[in-house]
Amino acid sequence: MRTHRHAAKAVTLQHQHDIKLVLDVRCQKTIERILLRTFPGFSVLGEEGVLGDQQAEHRWVVDPIDGTVNFAYGVPHSCVSVALQSRTIGLNSKGGNDSSGEYETLIGVVYDPFCDELWTAIRGQPARLNGTIIHVSERSKLRESIVSVGFAKYRHTLEQMLPVFHRLIHKVRKIRIMGAAALSMVYVASGRFDAYLESGIRLWDIAAGGLILECAGGEFWRRAMPGKHTYQIIANNGLLRRKLLARRSVGAEL
Incomplete structure (x- = not known):
């Protein structure tokens, strides 16, 4: 490369x-x-x-x-x-x-x-x-967090993530769109980011990063979507997923 x-x-x-x-x-x-x-x-x-x-x-x-x-x-x-x-x-x-x-x-x-x-x-x-x-961050407040958001290539997944993106902008310190799922996940594992969200991501993009995140003390939540090896994910430091969901920062899309 x-x-x-x-x-x-x-x-x-x-x-x-x-x-x-x-x-x-x-x-x-x-x-x-x-x-x-x-x-x-x-x-x-x-x-x-x-x-x-x-x-x-x-x-x-x-x-x-x-x-x-x-x-x-x-x-x-x-x-x-x-x-x-x-x-x-x-x-x-x-x-x-x-x-x-x-x-x-x-x-x-x-x-x-x-x-x-x-x-x-x-x-x-x-x-x-x-x-x-390495270890995940200890940041537990959304307003202090850097969150990476991924946008998969299909229209329906883009439409799912746009409302998420809009809500998060007003709740977190910074949003990052990096374009490489595995790197966003290991950045969470390294404490550089605090969470990473995406809908429509494929298994080969997240399998390695998910384990690295878990072994760094983080949480790798995911839910299967229609389509083989396709998921919605919230990769985070273990302190933010419930807050994201409870405040409907992420909402029904994830």
Whole structure:
């Protein structure tokens, strides 16, 4: 990603609010090849579908370039996100699972090549940034909080988030729209942000960041939406979700 930062970007798919690059596909295939060669009994889930044994006990969840539009336009705010999940039964929506409730995230890795920052987490252990233990903020007042808001590419999710955005502006210190879900989540984990909200986000965008956030002492709340691997989320420091909901800062949309 650093190498291609200033190069012309070949686009394979365009949407009004999103794009897909040739480099996206190349990075995905490279990561898949490495993971399946190293872990032949696992599968890999990403935007292109599932590769490998779909009945495997373990699967990797990969987003090769989270923040593709940023990257394509030369904005140095995007990352690679990789999570390892294990098939299990009966977990709730707070535990890092997909909509079927059959997977738990065991390992999460998010790498920002532009800042050379690597976030890592193993379930049950502290989250780390470049090897140093991190923790969420202790800010408990909305008026002192920085909240990141994400806008997915589809019209109905945009329409859901606009009222949320409008209400939050008047309740928090600052709103940030960064364009890379995984980075917004690990920024919450690092105490840089206090919460991150989005509707219509996909599993590969949030699986790694969700575990890193939990291991940093935060709360990763999510609810399944129509569409496979699609969610509404409130990632926060563990002190703000109820206040957001109770004051209807977020309201029925989330």
